Amino acid sequence: MTERSPSGSPSLLFLTDEQLRQGIEAMFFAYRGFTADPDRILAEHGYGRAHHRAIHFIHRSPGTTVNNLLSILGVTKQSLNRVLRSLIDEGLVEVRVGTRDRRERHLYLTEKGAALERELSDVQRERMRAAYRQAGPEAVQGFRAVLEAMMDPQIRRHFRDLQDNGS
Amino acid sequence: MTERSPSGSPSLLFLTDEQLRQGIEAMFFAYRGFTADPDRILAEHGYGRAHHRAIHFIHRSPGTTVNNLLSILGVTKQSLNRVLRSLIDEGLVEVRVGTRDRRERHLYLTEKGAALERELSDVQRERMRAAYRQAGPEAVQGFRAVLEAMMDPQIRRHFRDLQDNGS
DNA sequence: CTTGGAATGTCAACAAGACTGACATAAACT
DNA sequence: AGTTTATGTCAGTCTTGTTGACATTCCAAG
Numbered sequence: 267m268t269e270r271s272p273s274g275s276p277s278l279l280f281l282t283d284e285q286l287r288q289g290i291e292a293m294f295f296a297y298r299g300f301t302a303d304p305d306r307i308l309a310e311h312g313y314g315r316a317h318h319r320a321i322h323f324i325h326r327s328p329g330t331t332v333n334n335l336l337s338i339l340g341v342t343k344q345s346l347n348r349v350l351r352s353l354i355d356e357g358l359v360e361v362r363v364g365t366r367d368r369r370e371r372h373l374y375l376t377e378k379g380a381a382l383e384r385e386l387s388d389v390q391r392e393r394m395r396a397a398y399r400q401a402g403p404e405a406v407q408g409f410r411a412v413l414e415a416m417m418d419p420q421i422r423r424h425f426r427d428l429q430d431n432g433s
Numbered sequence: 434m435t436e437r438s439p440s441g442s443p444s445l446l447f448l449t450d451e452q453l454r455q456g457i458e459a460m461f462f463a464y465r466g467f468t469a470d471p472d473r474i475l476a477e478h479g480y481g482r483a484h485h486r487a488i489h490f491i492h493r494s495p496g497t498t499v500n501n502l503l504s505i506l507g508v509t510k511q512s513l514n515r516v517l518r519s520l521i522d523e524g525l526v527e528v529r530v531g532t533r534d535r536r537e538r539h540l541y542l543t544e545k546g547a548a549l550e551r552e553l554s555d556v557q558r559e560r561m562r563a564a565y566r567q568a569g570p571e572a573v574q575g576f577r578a579v580l581e582a583m584m585d586p587q588i589r590r591h592f593r594d595l596q597d598n599g600s
Numbered sequence: 601c602t603t604g605g606a607a608t609g610t611c612a613a614c615a616a617g618a619c620t621g622a623c624a625t626a627a628a629c630t
Numbered sequence: 631a632g633t634t635t636a637t638g639t640c641a642g643t644c645t646t647g648t649t650g651a652c653a654t655t656c657c658a659a660g
Contacts, residue, residue: 286558296580369607391453397582408575413463415564
């Protein structure tokens with residue numbers, strides 16, 4: 267607020283390329299830490315990150331359709347289908363044909379699926395909680411604000427929809 | 434600071450699972466936005482994210498060795514070598530045999546490599562700058578603090594080393 | 601009632617990028 | 631002289647993404 271760029275521009279922040287670069291690197295390294303714990307658990311079960319993402323969002327929005335999941339995950343249906351197939355075949359996800367529109371497939375976690383979801387989200391939340399605690403309460407606000415600003419607009423809408431449903 | 438958990442534990446922050454889950458999703462969606470612009474450019478040039486990472490860190494630490502790069506990127510030498518080979522063959526990276534230790538290969542960007550680096554980091558910095566501006570100055574501090582706290586300790590050391598060299 | 605289009609599933613082929621394991625070479629260290 | 635270190639490379643595998651093609655089901659509009 268008080269700083270201005272050397273060129274005299276009235277921007278709110280004066281940020282050197284070096285500061286921005288550090289933000290970029292922080293994002294890269296932090297994302298590795300962010301996925302490290304779930305990756306270990308997934309490997310034990312013979313799954314990958316793609317399975318985690320599917321499980322996460324099915325847990326988050328039980329009964330979601332395949333198409334809905336596709337637009338959230340941003341992958342092709344073929345790619346999602348491969349992942350979904352293994353989750354269904356191995357009894358982690360249950361499919362129910364839509365009652366109103368019987369083309370739609372509504373997805374739910376089974377007890378087994380919910381158990382893995384819990385295992386995965388426990389470690390991930392724990393890391394998030396530890397980071398939040400270490401960084402302090404004000405930091406959490408800032409963290410969330412920057413992340414939201416970094417999303418593509420369409421995704422930001424998805425994100426906010428999820429928030430509204432979730433609480 | 435002022436809040437406490439309902440169980441009465443003396444933690445600094447009271448964070449519901451729901452709040453933590455939102456942080457996790459924010460991280461996932463934001464990372465997609467974070468990589469979206471470079472991904473587009475890389476695809477035009479026939480490269481991938483792995484090339485971007487190599488280029489980034491060679492630019493950041495000119496003359497870095499293969500081993501050093503390996504420990505920063507956290508991949509196997511076979512994986513890095515594939516990427517490095519194409520960058521060298523196509524004249525984006527130059528290799529110089531070490532003078533003190535002639536086993537070491539020191540890596541530098543060529544003019545062509547530096548040009549691509551600039552192209553990539555321009556768009557990525559622009560997104561970072563926009564997110565920072567949108568979120569405000571205090572948010573940037575918090576963002577950085579949480580990201581650092583989320584890194585694995587060894588990586589955090591790497592990260593801080595880079596910062597010290599960078600400025 | 602028919603037809604168009606939407607939602608879904610599936611097959612095949614391919615590519616990037618990660619992995620392991622094994623082996624080769626050169627240089628440095630002891 | 632023997633060992634360790636730094637690097638490169640070959641071969642094979644896995645996950646996860648892609649495109650393209652095609653089938654099925656079924657709602658909804660004409």
